[in-house]
Amino acid sequence: MARSFYHYLLKFRDGKKEDPFVRFANGVYHDHGFPKESTDYDEISRYLELNGDYLESMTIFDEAWEQFLQEA
Numbered sequence: 855m856a857r858s859f860y861h862y863l864l865k866f867r868d869g870k871k872e873d874p875f876v877r878f879a880n881g882v883y884h885d886h887g888f889p890k891e892s893t894d895y896d897e898i899s900r901y902l903e904l905n906g907d908y909l910e911s912m913t914i915f916d917e918a919w920e921q922f923l924q925e926a
Contacts (some may be wrong), residue, residue, distance in 0.1 A: 859898055860890040862922045874914045883907025895919060 866879035887905060892898055899917075900901050902909055910914060 856893055858891050858893055860888060874910055875918055877910055877921055878914050
């Protein structure tokens with residue numbers, strides 16, 4: 855079974871606080887409604903647009919998603 859985006863993102867947790875990926879990962883970790891098992895870009899993107907107030911910019915999500923796809 856493929857690893858979810860949530861589980862991929864957790865590898866960035868607790869790094870340097872000025873890193874936008876770290877802030878994103880920490881925000882997702884504390885967001886109990888985040889679709890933790892999803893590997894679907896559209897589902898996660900829609901969720902973040904409505905609920906991701908901890909995400910500074912959707913560009914950060916897009917960059918993390920690209921890395922997720924490359925490392926999958």
